[in-house]
Amino acid sequence: MNRRIFLMGVAGALAGCTSGHKRRLNVLNWQNYVADNTIPDFEREFQCKVRYSTYGSAEEMLARVMAGNSGWDVVFPSNSFVGPMRDLDLLQRVDHKRLTNLGNLEQHFQSPEWDPSLDWCVPYMFSATGVIYSKKIAHPITAWADLWQNDYGRRVTMLDDPAEMFAACLKRLGESVNSSDDRLLRKARDLAIQQKPLLRAYLNEEVRDQVVAGDVLVAQMWAQVAQGALEASHDLAFCFPSEGFPQYADNTSVLRESKHQDLAWEFVNYLLRPTVTRDTVIAWRTATANRAAREILPTELGKNPVLYPPEDVLKRGEWFRAIPGDAQKRRDIYWTEIKSA
Amino acid sequence: MQRLRAWFLAPGYLVTVGLFAVPMLIVCAYSLLSRGPYGGVTTPWTLENYLRVFDPLYLTILWRSVWISAVSTAFCLLLGFPLALFVARAGKRRTLFLNLVMLPFWTSFLIRTYAWMFLLRDTGLINTVLQALHLTGAPLPLLFNNGAVILGLVYGYLPFMVLPLYATLEKLDPALLDAAQDLGASPWVTLWTVIVPLSKTGMMAGCLLVFIPCLGAYLTPDLLGGGKTVMIGNLVQNQFTTARDWPFGSAVSLLLLILVLGLLRLVARKEENLL
Numbered sequence: 001m002n003r004r005i006f007l008m009g010v011a012g013a014l015a016g017c018t019s020g021h022k023r024r025l026n027v028l029n030w031q032n033y034v035a036d037n038t039i040p041d042f043e044r045e046f047q048c049k050v051r052y053s054t055y056g057s058a059e060e061m062l063a064r065v066m067a068g069n070s071g072w073d074v075v076f077p078s079n080s081f082v083g084p085m086r087d088l089d090l091l092q093r094v095d096h097k098r099l100t101n102l103g104n105l106e107q108h109f110q111s112p113e114w115d116p117s118l119d120w121c122v123p124y125m126f127s128a129t130g131v132i133y134s135k136k137i138a139h140p141i142t143a144w145a146d147l148w149q150n151d152y153g154r155r156v157t158m159l160d161d162p163a164e165m166f167a168a169c170l171k172r173l174g175e176s177v178n179s180s181d182d183r184l185l186r187k188a189r190d191l192a193i194q195q196k197p198l199l200r201a202y203l204n205e206e207v208r209d210q211v212v213a214g215d216v217l218v219a220q221m222w223a224q225v226a227q228g229a230l231e232a233s234h235d236l237a238f239c240f241p242s243e244g245f246p247q248y249a250d251n252t253s254v255l256r257e258s259k260h261q262d263l264a265w266e267f268v269n270y271l272l273r274p275t276v277t278r279d280t281v282i283a284w285r286t287a288t289a290n291r292a293a294r295e296i297l298p299t300e301l302g303k304n305p306v307l308y309p310p311e312d313v314l315k316r317g318e319w320f321r322a323i324p325g326d327a328q329k330r331r332d333i334y335w336t337e338i339k340s341a
Numbered sequence: 342m343q344r345l346r347a348w349f350l351a352p353g354y355l356v357t358v359g360l361f362a363v364p365m366l367i368v369c370a371y372s373l374l375s376r377g378p379y380g381g382v383t384t385p386w387t388l389e390n391y392l393r394v395f396d397p398l399y400l401t402i403l404w405r406s407v408w409i410s411a412v413s414t415a416f417c418l419l420l421g422f423p424l425a426l427f428v429a430r431a432g433k434r435r436t437l438f439l440n441l442v443m444l445p446f447w448t449s450f451l452i453r454t455y456a457w458m459f460l461l462r463d464t465g466l467i468n469t470v471l472q473a474l475h476l477t478g479a480p481l482p483l484l485f486n487n488g489a490v491i492l493g494l495v496y497g498y499l500p501f502m503v504l505p506l507y508a509t510l511e512k513l514d515p516a517l518l519d520a521a522q523d524l525g526a527s528p529w530v531t532l533w534t535v536i537v538p539l540s541k542t543g544m545m546a547g548c549l550l551v552f553i554p555c556l557g558a559y560l561t562p563d564l565l566g567g568g569k570t571v572m573i574g575n576l577v578q579n580q581f582t583t584a585r586d587w588p589f590g591s592a593v594s595l596l597l598l599i600l601v602l603g604l605l606r607l608v609a610r611k612e613e614n615l616l
Contacts (some may be wrong), residue, residue: 059582063380084379154482155463160568162583201567206458213536215463325378332584333398339571340402 013139023048025263026059028072030054030250033125033286035279042270047264065090065255073258074267079114079249080320082121091120092254098265101272104292112249113319121251122268123289125280127224128247128317130240134217141218142198144172144241148195155217157210158195160202162335163320165192167246168220177246177318181325189334202339206303211236223306227285238306240313247317249289329339372591380585390592399576399593406573407486409553409562413494414502417551418544420495421502425543426536428503429510442503450497454564457493458484461565487569493561498554502547508537509543545608554602574598 023046027039031054041048055061058078064070066088077085087093096102099122102110109123133141138151147156147168158165167177169188179185200216201207205225210216212232226238252271254264266341270276277293280286287307288294294302301307309317323331372390374382395397428438447452460466463480471477483489513536522529559574573593580590 057582059380059585063581066381073374088379157567160563196569199569201569206564210462210464213462213464230576270421299466329376329586332579332586335584336571336576336579337398337401339568339575340398340405 023263025260025267026051026072027074028053029076035283046266068257072179072255073260073264075253076250077081077253080322082114083322086120088124092255092256094118099269101269102335104272104290106289106291109289121253124250124252125286126249127222127287129222129245130238131223132211132219132226132229132236132238135235135237137217142242144168144243150198152217154200156199157201157203157216157219159220160204162331171243178321180324182330185330185334189338192338196341224286227306240309244316244318246320248320368591370590372595374588376586376588382587390588394593394596400574402571403573406556410552413491413555414548414552416495417499417502421499421506424501425506425510428507442500452491461489487570489565490562492569493565494555498551501550505546506543509540513539
């Protein structure tokens with residue numbers, strides 16, 4: 001999600017095999033989405049060489065593969081990007097016969113709303129957005145509305161991400177996070193501008209250290225990032241706001257342009273193995289869509305209420321969806337107004 | 342002979358055309374097209390992207406960028422001039438000091454900016470020391486404001502001011518200074534009537550080299566400004582990422598380029614020997 005990271009340049013390809021005639025696979029993934037041994041193990045088992053690179057935002061990935069001759073085989077689109085990428089004719093239809101491990105997925109990820117019969121993608125990891133806060137504040141945070149209270153001495157941060165900012169404001173208004181209604185978007189913008197004087201900054205992952213150190217008392221945060229902070233400090237707690245909250249999932253897809261279809265689907269199937277996914281989850285504290293993997297996780301991760309919110313909490317969640325072009329443009333103008341206010 | 346010369350120049354031309362002219366033409370073309378639904382560009386051709394820049398919202402951002410850059414440049418000049426003068430007069434240790442000025446370039450700008458975040462934050466070094474010495478009761482709000490942005494820009498671009506200033510000051514004929522002294526000018530008068538006027542070209546070059554990258558900065562306002570300050574660089578970056586409006590992003594970056602070129606011409610006309 002961090003759009004700044006692409007400045008740092010793309011991480012180098014992992015060292016692979018020595019032979020020059022091995023099969024090749026090109027994988028473009030989010031940062032922090034495989035364990036150290038995931039790629040080397042795959043290379044060894046399937047006698048191939050993997051070119052592995054990462055991206056920091058879904059938009060960046062889309063821009064890189066949109067031309068249709070990018071040279072990548074496997075990508076990890078967010079749920080709201082699966083539809084657009086399908087419409088742009090970028091994705092290869094899922095061949096269920098090849099994916100012998102598909103049954104390992106959690107029941108509700110077998111038919112998610114963004115791709116009900118898993119024709120274009122295989123759910124991989126998911127998370128949600130909530131609020132992390134210091135237990136030292138007077139009243140625990142329970143709602144988005146609490147972030148508009150002038151109680152924390154400007155030690156509050158919101159995510160530097162328009163979709164998340166609008167989601168928080170729209171949920172506070174009791175509306176859908178995906179609203180395209182101009183009247184509602186204006187209201188949401190006004191709420192955000194009203195909140196700005198109470199904020200320390202708009203920060204993404206980089207706020208984690210400051211929450212742990214106590215610089216920031218309350219922060220809008222992705223559950224997965226929050227989990228890292230919660231493990232680093234006992235003074236912190238996490239809440240999924242009562243008005244509702246956005247959820248997102250990243251999925252594995254094979255590009256239509258891929259010249260290595262066989263190996264690409266082998267890779268997708270390999271990632272569905274419980275042990276492979278378990279290692280990634282342990283390394284990065286992500287939440288997996290893979291039920292079989294979750295079952296073999298240590299209890300503190302597999303039954304973790306931040307990574308895997310219980311049913312009654314999940315009922316308040318709403319999946320991010322693709323926003324139509326016009327509404328996207330309005331949202332960007334309002335976002336610039338908020339940031340410039 | 343003529344043909345040989347053409348062959349030697351060919352790689353240079355190829356690089357200029359292929360890596361500069363062609364991308365610029367693509368940006369020009371993009372800026373006249375419409376926004377594609379998922380990024381990218383599509384027909385019809387339109388001037389709307391250019392008209393949109395004149396919305397007060399974007400003019401405010403442009404104005405903010407200009408004054409933040411101007412203040413940063415002024416601070417760079419204030420700090421850079423004495424430093425350049427000192428280095429130019431350091432005798433044998435000149436090379437050592439010059440290398441020290443350039444030393445920060447050995448580390449990524451991103452990492453150095455993060456280092457400032459660690460220094461400036463509430464639980465950072467500066468606030469911890471101030472509180473330990475009982476100079477302040479509560480942490481000072483050092484990070485995430487325009488002051489922090491300007492500090493970051495001054496820190497980042499100071500060497501660009503020092504180097505051209507050093508180049509002019511180093512060439513300054515010591516005999517002129519001796520003459521001024523012999524004729525009874527105090528060091529202060531010598532500075533203002535001899536050294537400063539003679540280093541004007543260096544100052545101009547330094548100011549341009551600092552002002553231009555400041556104008557396009559986006560990392561510093563994002564990290565040290567905490568995303569609460571939008572500069573023109575952030576606006577452009579946002580168009581190519583979350584907003585997925587490449588045509589508007591292209592138009593803004595072209596207008597920025599025109600602004601910078603105009604500025605260069607203005608200065609170049611005044612200082613014929615500068616460029």
